[in-house]
Amino acid sequence: MDHLTYKKPRICILGCGNIGALHAKNLQWRATLYFCSRSRVSAYKFNLKFKGEGIFDDLNAVLESDVDAVVIASPPEHHKDQIIALLEVGKAVLVEKPMCISPEEIVEIETALERVETPLLMIAENYYYKPSLSYIKHMVTQGDIGEMRSVSVKKLTTQQAQGWKNAYGALLEGGIHFIALISDLFDAVPEQIEAIFPGYSGSTPERESVVRMVYPTGAIGELHYSWQTPSLTKGVFQHSYIEGTRGRIVFESNGIYIRKPQKGFRILWPGLKDLMGYRAMMADFLSCLQNRSRQPYSDFARAKRDLKIVFDAYACSG
Numbered sequence: 001m002d003h004l005t006y007k008k009p010r011i012c013i014l015g016c017g018n019i020g021a022l023h024a025k026n027l028q029w030r031a032t033l034y035f036c037s038r039s040r041v042s043a044y045k046f047n048l049k050f051k052g053e054g055i056f057d058d059l060n061a062v063l064e065s066d067v068d069a070v071v072i073a074s075p076p077e078h079h080k081d082q083i084i085a086l087l088e089v090g091k092a093v094l095v096e097k098p099m100c101i102s103p104e105e106i107v108e109i110e111t112a113l114e115r116v117e118t119p120l121l122m123i124a125e126n127y128y129y130k131p132s133l134s135y136i137k138h139m140v141t142q143g144d145i146g147e148m149r150s151v152s153v154k155k156l157t158t159q160q161a162q163g164w165k166n167a168y169g170a171l172l173e174g175g176i177h178f179i180a181l182i183s184d185l186f187d188a189v190p191e192q193i194e195a196i197f198p199g200y201s202g203s204t205p206e207r208e209s210v211v212r213m214v215y216p217t218g219a220i221g222e223l224h225y226s227w228q229t230p231s232l233t234k235g236v237f238q239h240s241y242i243e244g245t246r247g248r249i250v251f252e253s254n255g256i257y258i259r260k261p262q263k264g265f266r267i268l269w270p271g272l273k274d275l276m277g278y279r280a281m282m283a284d285f286l287s288c289l290q291n292r293s294r295q296p297y298s299d300f301a302r303a304k305r306d307l308k309i310v311f312d313a314y315a316c317s318g
Helices: 018-027 040-049 059-063 076-088 103-115 131-141 163-167 170-186 278-290 300-315
Strands: 010-014 032-036 054-056 069-072 092-096 121-124 148-156 192-196 208-214 220-226 239-244 247-252
Touching: 010 018, 010 059, 018 032, 018 040, 018 069, 018 278, 032 040, 032 059, 040 054, 054 059, 059 076, 069 076, 076 092, 076 103, 076 163, 092 278, 103 300, 121 278, 121 300, 131 170, 131 239, 131 247, 148 170, 170 208, 170 220, 170 300, 192 300, 208 300
Parallel strands: 010 032, 010 069, 032 054, 069 092, 092 121, 148 220
Antiparallel strands: 148 239, 192 208, 208 220, 239 247
16 A cells, blocks of 8 residues: 555444444554444544544434445444445445344345445454464465365353343354354355254354354365353363365464474464454455455455355254
């Protein structure tokens, strides 16, 4: 990016909670910020904290403004309507995952995208941008383990679902990160999906899932994800595996380290500077704002693919 010609985009953070704060922090010195929240007090506090240029009282005010883009950090049940409204007035959109909460909403968003000229819709799936995933994909691409035959990912811990999160299943709210990781490794749509939800009674959203995906090559992807399994390390230092015809890759499920497939015990540390990929993700979004002819890596098509896996998994439970 040419810093001599770079003009800071005007970006509104819609939703002033924890995730809104995270995005504001990553944008603070790279954009001119505005804030909008159900609580005017929250928007005002964010505007002071992150040195914003002002606040909006509601979405209509944002729609009528001259901001270039909006980061949607509101509860998921509002995402679909907000996405469509913003796209239809020409705003670029970065929406928190999950993009939406039903297969029907995916169709509505896709229809809106078809109506808009040069739309920019990016989903804030930071796992696509994690350094560990980039290293792993490089190993697989250069043939370190031969043909990939299976990916097994595990993340088991206890997590309290508070506020609006209490209304959604753990797979949709958190497990989708790892669905995205597995999907990105295979870069394909699974032909078959099976799922079980241990402890699920139907009276409350699920808190644990085991999802099995069968791909056209016969390769298998499996995710075991839980918010109800005690873990002394709180979900850290749990291992996931990629098996190939000529070797395996072992990695810490959060991406802290990777065991290289050579003989012996060789560890690769992708680095802690951007461990979760948020900085790289935001750089992609800002680059798309500067050049509206390009699309982000975490685009609608990938979100649609990942969400379909989640919704098909839920369909297995009846």
